[in-house]
Amino acid sequence: MAERSLLNQLTGALRCLPGVGPKSAQRIAFHLLERDREGGLRLAHVMADAMTRIGRCRRCRTLTEHEVCAICANAQRDASLLCVVEQPSQVVAIEQAADYRGLYFVLGGRLSPLDGIGPDELGLGQLEDRLEEGIGELILAVSPTVEGTVTGQFIADRALSHGVRVTRIAQGVPLGGELESVDGGTLALAFAGRRDF
The missing domain is CATH 3.40.1360.10 (Dna Topoisomerase Vi A Subunit; Chain: A, domain 2)
Incomplete structure (x- = not known):
């Protein structure tokens, strides 16, 4: 019974990911346990490391494992x-x-x-x-x-x-978009932000 409980815990933990519902979490759990235990262990190790070491850049507040991120540190x-x-x-x-x-x-x-x-x-x-x-x-x-x-x-x-x-930043019709599928607010912004051709 304890083994099943651990499987339920794994499935439940995977549900914290965006877009992962109960069935997807169960599929991921079974895949890792049946076909890719090495990948699951690597995932667990990297995830634990990331959760403890990644914080916010003190300059721009993006995610980084350093006090200042690579972008803020780049003098170029x-x-x-x-x-x-x-x-x-x-x-x-x-x-x-x-x-x-x-x-x-x-x-x-x-x-x-x-x-x-x-x-x-x-x-x-x-x-x-x-x-x-x-x-x-x-x-x-x-x-x-x-x-x-x-x-x-x-x-x-x-x-x-x-x-x-x-x-x-400019807003409006997406590249490759059809005008009839664009909502009215987006189309209004696209017209208001028009520029020379």
Whole structure:
């Protein structure tokens, strides 16, 4: 009975992963136990190591195992550009897809007073300190949700009070998208942000 209990614990633990429901967790558990115990042990070791050693960069708040992340430590980056994102995964997405050579600041969420997320939880005091370091342009790369828009406006107001130029990443029709499948709000933003061809 104890063996079954441990299997249930493994299945339950796997359910903490996003998109992994009870059936998927059970499939993963059985796969690791029946076909890839070595991979499961490696996963457990790396996961335990990552959970204890990865923290936040003291400059930009992204995830790193060092006090300062590799991007912030890179003297070749343009320190006059600061891109504000909501999550560390967005830093990775921008680094992989864009030719951006500036620095980042990771909020860790959006302003949401009902959920108890205010300026302190997002490190906005730390962001304000960064604005005093000679930032020439602050690029808002926050979600175009209600909370994201409010968060962006709050940050823009603070940046403008420091004399920092504020821009927002373009929004609109995705590359390869069909106009009839794009929602009205996105289409309105695409028209408002149009530029010369």
